Amino acid sequence: MKRLTCPVCGRFVYFDSLSCLACGTDLVHEPRAVEMRELAVRESCANRDAIGCNWLAEAPGGLCASCALTEILPDLSVSGNLLRWKRIEDAKRRLVQTLIRLHLPLVSRAGNRLRFHLLADEVQADGSVKQVMTGHDNGLVTLNIAEADDDRREAMRLGMGERYRTLLGHCRHEVGHFYFDVLVEEGGRRPEFDRIFGDPDADYQEALQRHYDEGPPEDWAEGFVSAYATMHPWEDFAETFAHWMHMVDGLETAVAYNLAEGADPFGGDPIEPLVAAWVPLSVAMNAMSRSLGQPDLYPFVIGPRVVEKLGFVHGLLRDRLASAA
Numbered sequence: 210m211k212r213l214t215c216p217v218c219g220r221f222v223y224f225d226s227l228s229c230l231a232c233g234t235d236l237v238h239e240p241r242a243v244e245m246r247e248l249a250v251r252e253s254c255a256n257r258d259a260i261g262c263n264w265l266a267e268a269p270g271g272l273c274a275s276c277a278l279t280e281i282l283p284d285l286s287v288s289g290n291l292l293r294w295k296r297i298e299d300a301k302r303r304l305v306q307t308l309i310r311l312h313l314p315l316v317s318r319a320g321n322r323l324r325f326h327l328l329a330d331e332v333q334a335d336g337s338v339k340q341v342m343t344g345h346d347n348g349l350v351t352l353n354i355a356e357a358d359d360d361r362r363e364a365m366r367l368g369m370g371e372r373y374r375t376l377l378g379h380c381r382h383e384v385g386h387f388y389f390d391v392l393v394e395e396g397g398r399r400p401e402f403d404r405i406f407g408d409p410d411a412d413y414q415e416a417l418q419r420h421y422d423e424g425p426p427e428d429w430a431e432g433f434v435s436a437y438a439t440m441h442p443w444e445d446f447a448e449t450f451a452h453w454m455h456m457v458d459g460l461e462t463a464v465a466y467n468l469a470e471g472a473d474p475f476g477g478d479p480i481e482p483l484v485a486a487w488v489p490l491s492v493a494m495n496a497m498s499r500s501l502g503q504p505d506l507y508p509f510v511i512g513p514r515v516v517e518k519l520g521f522v523h524g525l526l527r528d529r530l531a532s533a534a
């Protein structure tokens with residue numbers, strides 16, 4: 210993320226700032242220009258008062274580009290759901306900001322629109338619980354809003370033996386499935402994909418069963434960015450896509466705060482210098498986290514085969530940047 214400043218006094222403000230702490234100016238974020246403006250009447254997203262969305266409305270009095278993608282909100286009469294919705298939208302704006310920067314289409318050639326349903330588990334009349342599965346289907350991303358509760362998300366992370374579980378990570382992973390359809394399938398990149406990731410037409414249910422019965426292969430870290438990525442080539446791609454986004458956003462932030470130099474993730478750099486800048490930076494971030502008694506910020510190792518996979522994603526997205534330029 211770029212470093213943002215107050216348009217009036219020039220002090221530094223955050224991506225989610227609603228006003229400048231120094232001069233009190235009300236702020237609105239313009240996601241296409243990636244800049245903060247002084248808020249004018251009817252310019253803000255209609256969700257500003259409800260959930261603190263600080264983005265510019267697409268049309269006066271309407272929603273912003275990110276909130277507009279949410280088709281189903283949680284039931285706001287349920288206590289806690291307003292906060293869950295807010296947390297999910299906070300994470301989603303970071304995702305959508307990157308999608309806008311990359312000029313990625315929000316509709317596939319087949320006509321599937323990227324959209325979000327934020328749903329809760331439901332207790333049925335017979336007392337059983339109908340669980341919401343977080344996932345993707347033809348552009349529809351379903352998120353279980355329980356993921357917005359820190360205690361429940363952490364319990365799920367531990368239960369699944371994962372190293373990392375965040376709302377932003379879910380957002381980035383699930384849209385990875387959508388951009389598999391858009392950029393790989395519809396983009397005619399299957400031969401290269403199949404060579405690097407394997408056959409995405411392999412039986413998914415069988416792979417899922419095997420993953421939960423046997424776990425990942427012992428040497429998974431040599432070829433995959435996460436244990437979950439070993440499950441199926443689709444999941445490998447979605448995990449790699451999410452990590453590409455973690456890396457470019459993290460690198461851009463580091464450059465903006467003078468913590469790294471020379472890497473321009475949204476420029477024309479190939480993957481190798483980006484990874485070469487990211488790896489020592491992530492090691493330093495982890496060391497810093499440990500110094501403060503916190504868990505590792507980026508608990509992952511990027512091996513050579515993962516670099517190849519990240520390079521494939523990077524190529525797809527650089528093509529987008531080049532074609533939009």
Ligand SMILES: [Zn+2]
Nearest residue numbers: 215218229232
């Ligand atoms: Zn200011």
Ligand SMILES: [Zn+2]
Nearest residue numbers: 254262273276
């Ligand atoms: Zn909004």
Ligand SMILES: [Zn+2]
Nearest residue numbers: 382386444447
């Ligand atoms: Zn997935």
